Amino acid sequence: VFGFIIGLILQFSSKNETSFDRSIPVDKRSFWVSVLTLVGLFAIVFISRYFLSKFIFGTWYFADEAFDSCIKPFQFSQGEPLWGGDPHFLIYFIHLAVYKLFGCNPQIARMTSTFFFAIAIAIFYITFQGIFGKKVSFFVVGTMIISSPFITHSIYASFVSFAFFPTALILWTLSRPLTLMSSGLLGPLTILGLFFYPGAFMVGVSLIL
Helix, strand or coil, rough: CHHHHHHHHHHCCCCCCCCCCCCCEEEEEEEHHHHHHHHHHHHHHHHHHHHHHHCCCCCCHHHHHEEEEEHHHHHHHHCCCHHCCCCCHHHHHHHHHHHHCCCCHHHHHHHHHHHHHHHHHHHHHHHHCCCCHHHHHHHHHHHHHHHHHHCCCCCHHHHHHHHHHHHHHHHHHHCCCCCHHHHHHHHHHHHHHHHHHHHHHHHHHHHCC
């Protein structure tokens, strides 16, 4: 939301009309440049977050990560009450599915949450670039990358990393011309935010309003 407001201010101060038109044809070269930019952005976010997680996070982070990505998914799979009285988030199912494929260890858990966060950043980049252009999108995404270790790795590390994903999808949907299908998607996407993290649900509702 903060980035969106900054984009509006910069756009109106430059006296350029904000465009939501997606009917402009895109040539192959610009398409592949965009694809490579997204792949590079994903790699930077993924590698930097995974690298930093080994150095700057203390016992709170690792304890929280153990509860949310190991103990609670196990309780979820056994039908037991979750530690702390938490609801049964979709995140637990995702962790269990990943463990089934790649094995259960802390590195797999960290890579899973980092993967979803990196995907979300790529979606944010596409969204802001389509509305405000490359300068604003790089500024917003750059701010998120720089600040993310201090926000999403404070406590509730596993949860908050996932929370960006449905939020990014909702914002991307709202940035495009609303059709019957895209308007209908806003309901399921908001509910998805609720089952990923309550904060994502609240942000999604705020964006829609």
